Amino acid sequence: MSSPPAAPGFLQKLGLFDATMLIIGTMIGSGIFVTTVSISKDVGSTGWLLLVWGLTGVMTIIGALSYAELAAMMPKAGGQYVYLREAYSPLWGFLYGWSCFLVIQTGSIAAVAVVFAKYLGLLVPELGTDPDNERNILFQIKDVNFSLTLPLMSEPFFEMKNFVITTGQLVAVGVIALLTALNCRGVQEGKIVQNTFTVAKTLALALLIVVGLMIVRSPAAWSGNTADLWGGMSETPRYAEVTKTVGGAGLLAALMVAGGAMVGSLFSADAWNNVTFTAGEIRNPKRNLPLSLALGTSIVIVLYLLANVAYVSTLPLHGDAALDQQARALEKEAAALEDAKDAAGAKKVNDRRKAILNEATTYERGITYAKEERVGTAVLELWSPRFGAPLMAIAIMISTFGCVNGMVLMGGRLYYAMAQDRLFFRAVGSLNGRGVPAVGLVLQGVWSVLLVFSGTYDDLLDFVIFAVLVFYTLTVTGLFILRRSRPDAERPYKAIGYPVLPALYVVLCAVIMLNLLVVKPKYTWPGLLIVLTGIPVYFLWRPRTNRSTV
Secondary structure: OOOOOOOOOOOOOEOHHHHHHHHHHHHOOOHHHOHHHHHHHHHOOHHHHHHHHHHHHHHHHHHHHHHHHHHHHOOOOOOHHHHHHHHOOHHHHHHHHHHHHHHHHHHHHHHHHHHHHHHHHHHOHHHOOOOOOHHHEEEEEOOOOEEEOOOOOOOOOEEEOOEEEEHHHHHHHHHHHHHHHHHHOOHHHHHHHHHHHHHHHHHHHHHHHHHHHHHOOOHHHHHHHHHOOOOOHHHOHHHHHHHHHHOOOOHHHHHHHHHHHHHHHHHHOOOHHHHHHHHHHEOOHHHHHHHHHHHHHHHHHHHHHHHHHHHHHHOOOOOOHHHHHHHHHHHHHHHHHHHOOOHHHHHHHHHHHHHHHHHOOHHHHOOOOOHHHOHHHHHHHHHOOOOHHHHHHHHHHHHHHHHHHHHHHHHHHHHHHHHHOOOOOHHHHOOOOOOOOHHHHHHHHHHHHHHHHHOOHHHHHHHOHHHHHHHHHHHHHHHHHHHHHOOOOOOOOOOOOOOHHHHHHHHHHHHHHHHHHHHOHHHOHHHHHHHHOHHHHHHHHOOHHHOOOO
């Protein structure tokens, strides 16, 4: 009597290069090409701007080196979910996986896919995402006017004035569906797409850096940006808000502003941990997984720092002095009208400000007033006014397409691990004949598509930055717990600088989280509530045999 065929297992087809490409490919999306603008508006000076990016880089690399020990110690599919489960309990692993499925992973997939469509719309306007452009609108329900406000928040958590479906949203759905189907065919197909697009986007970012540092570099811009490295923050609206909150100006207020500004840079450098989800498919994971974490994060951080140096070497931070003064005055006037509940008057002033900035040249607008915050595009426009914008649009489309592919590929492995513990739909814990968790990939894709049509993915991602930091902090703290609870466990790699560097990472994360509670409360409470919704779900889902362990 013949035995039944063995169930398909994961195929170890990812080498060191593939794992490194997954890290680089998911870290580099569109953030590095736009986020510097919002940071510069908050911090107001070159020194603070580079400090924010530098501190983000330090935290990212220390975090990756700390994760590397856990990855080598437990090279299992699910990665961070497994580390939290083993260091604390299944509840904490589930809360992480729940948050990833609900918002973190799926929301990121939706948001980046829409960014792809947005930049495609610059080349083919009929395929754009702008709801104000009638050519983009396929379906619309006006005056929905639905909002949801949570406790401890003065602003709505969720708000929808009109329900709109655009051609750009369908493009985003097409990207998600295509890459989900491709990755269901096998990890080999997914890695080919990932490697190709990651190499292309890395070369594109490197080209932008070369253009900024060597071709269109402006001695006048560099001189002006470095003349007073730390001045200018006291004139920003964010600094004024913080001083009101803390009751005075000074270094503490400046540090709090900088900490709040790190929301953008941390998001731009996020997703490096996703590679741990694929541990079951990496050859020699005890060596290649830690090494890929170190290589991938280091390469991206170096590129990010060089890109920001290129920006401040090319464009004045605040643009033309007279233009900056006029724009600031109009901004204050609009804010005063908003405080007086004169929305119509504020809109007129803002429209006037926008018109004045649109009439200025790329150099006159500088970094802070770059069109639609596209500072990368501004650099290429100085090089080629005619082809700069289209070239950057193509580069960002390449970058975002590869980013979505990496997140799609890796996310399914997390839900597989949860299902194996009977903490997710049972079918998600199975592999198809090609060794891929296809059901999990499809479920992830369906939810991502729904988030595309909800129009709330950007807000949701803003809300969960606090939760993301909580899980990073818990995971690195778990390194200390496992050192004590499992002293004899095999550790092929040990975290560099332990215990000082991992402890420093935990402290920095904790400080930033406390700072966000004060500076940007809108980014904290909703994220915690999203995580907490997983607690009752866990107790409903948990197998009866495991109910003695929380």
